[in-house]
Amino acid sequence: MPALVVAGAQWGDEGKGKLVDHLARQAHVVARYQGGHNAGHTVVINDEKFVLHLIPSGVLHEGKLCVIGNGVVIDPACLIEEMDGLINRGVKIGENLLISENAHLIMPYHMALESASESSMGKKAIGTTGRGIGLAYMDKMARTGIRMLDILDPKLFRERLRPALDNANRLLDALYGAPAFELEEVFEKYTGFAERLKKHIGNAGFVLNKALREGRNVLIEGAQGTLLDIDHGTYPYVTSSNASAGGACTGLGIGPTMIDAAMGVVKAYTTRVGNGPFPTELEDELGECLREKGGEYGATTGRPRRCGWLDIVALDHAVRVNGLSGFALTKLDILDGLDTIKVCTAYRLDGVTTREFPPDAATLERCQPVYEELKGWKDSTSGIKKLSDLPVNARKYIEWIEQRLGIGADMISTGQRRDELIIVKENFR
Numbered sequence: 001m002p003a004l005v006v007a008g009a010q011w012g013d014e015g016k017g018k019l020v021d022h023l024a025r026q027a028h029v030v031a032r033y034q035g036g037h038n039a040g041h042t043v044v045i046n047d048e049k050f051v052l053h054l055i056p057s058g059v060l061h062e063g064k065l066c067v068i069g070n071g072v073v074i075d076p077a078c079l080i081e082e083m084d085g086l087i088n089r090g091v092k093i094g095e096n097l098l099i100s101e102n103a104h105l106i107m108p109y110h111m112a113l114e115s116a117s118e119s120s121m122g123k124k125a126i127g128t129t130g131r132g133i134g135l136a137y138m139d140k141m142a143r144t145g146i147r148m149l150d151i152l153d154p155k156l157f158r159e160r161l162r163p164a165l166d167n168a169n170r171l172l173d174a175l176y177g178a179p180a181f182e183l184e185e186v187f188e189k190y191t192g193f194a195e196r197l198k199k200h201i202g203n204a205g206f207v208l209n210k211a212l213r214e215g216r217n218v219l220i221e222g223a224q225g226t227l228l229d230i231d232h233g234t235y236p237y238v239t240s241s242n243a244s245a246g247g248a249c250t251g252l253g254i255g256p257t258m259i260d261a262a263m264g265v266v267k268a269y270t271t272r273v274g275n276g277p278f279p280t281e282l283e284d285e286l287g288e289c290l291r292e293k294g295g296e297y298g299a300t301t302g303r304p305r306r307c308g309w310l311d312i313v314a315l316d317h318a319v320r321v322n323g324l325s326g327f328a329l330t331k332l333d334i335l336d337g338l339d340t341i342k343v344c345t346a347y348r349l350d351g352v353t354t355r356e357f358p359p360d361a362a363t364l365e366r367c368q369p370v371y372e373e374l375k376g377w378k379d380s381t382s383g384i385k386k387l388s389d390l391p392v393n394a395r396k397y398i399e400w401i402e403q404r405l406g407i408g409a410d411m412i413s414t415g416q417r418r419d420e421l422i423i424v425k426e427n428f429r
């Protein structure tokens with residue numbers, strides 16, 4: 001199987017980092033296709049915690065080519081900081097890191113505009129990570145963005161920067177009374193970043209297609225999750241990229257026929273950070289308990305995550321949107337000790353029962369969850385590595401999800417550490 005996409009099936013933070021780290025062992029190339037440093041992928045190796053924001057989680061295995069695709073928006077300061085942090089901890093970053101020359105850059109004015117816009121929206125704010133992600137994608141679509149290859153050529157860079165910066169300064173002043181950015185200051189800073197990054201910048205699409213033609217295993221790592229997808233998520237409370245599997249083609253420059261499978265990462269319950277509807281949210285002690293036990297605080301911003309029961313209606317939507325061939329279930333151990341586990345199987349919307357997920361936020365806000373109750377388990381699942389060692393009711397919970405979604409669980413994560421994992425099916429040969 002040459003290309004496998006791993007995408008979040010909920011609102012992000014499903015634990016993709018650990019699974020990508022595992023799958024990367026058998027991959028030759030690991031590639032990120034969208035998002036930016038709004039993502040935080042956590043991998044724990046021998047009690048040492050690594051949080052990756054931009055660099056694919058495959059970097060923690062020596063000898064893997066890690067690609068940051070054209071669909072990713074890059075804050076070069078953050079990327080360099082991440083590279084240095086890894087190098088200081090003994091991780092090799094050299095020819096194994098390839099950044100697409102067509103990836104767009106997050107500029108300082110993107111962050112300033114986002115922060116001013118979010119503050120001005122009050123209760124209607126999206127609750128972004130404050131990283132300038134949406135504004136960078138806005139400039140990309142408006143054709144006023146600055147790409148990696150632009151900063152490699154000082155003349156071209158200045159030509160592209162001047163109108164973009166003038167425009168941003170005018171907006172900052174007129175809409176928010178915020179201070180302007182100096183062209184020379186931004187120019188100097190970014191040409192410095194270019195100097196550091198230039199040896200990693202190249203034609204990522206060409207390299208990826210060559211690897212695929214040669215039959216190499218390519219692992220494609222999604223960030224955020226399907227319900228945060230700009231087209232298929234709970235708009236407008238979404239991120240600004242195609243986080244679902246479809247984004248892998250445009251975000252890497254590979255064709256759909258190159259992708260063999262898509263694995264959805266599903267947390268055993270649901271979490272969400274930022275604003276927006278969340279039908280199965282638990283705003284009580286149990287929600288608090290899941291947050292504390294599951295360490296549900298944002299890996300990027302430290303914000304507490306909202307917690308709730310598993311939502312099959314939303315997951316079914318993710319199965320369709322991503323064309324999922326299987327799923328990985330994470331954080332099963334956090335549900336240990338519960339007498340009963342509730343699972344949402346339908347919504348009540350304006351007096352009618354529906355199993356259709358309305359991605360529009362206003363409609364979803366009106367949906368009431370319809371629950372089915374499953375029996376919990378008392379024994380610990382923490383660290384279990386064999387399916388047959390799981391408590392009977394934990395296995396029943398997994399089987400129940402499999403039946404509802406019509407796809408199988410390929411992997412089950414039972415703890416934070418790298419080896420706390422049950423492998424049901426290997427995706428790469």
Ligand code: IMP
Pocket residue numbers: 011012013038039040126127128129130131132133134223224228237238239240273274275
């Ligand atoms: P942005 O991506 O910073 O523009 O934020 C848009 C929405 O996506 C907000 O609700 C964020 O909390 C959410 N979001 C962005 N990245 C992540 C992530 O990696 N995990 C979970 N939520 C995220």
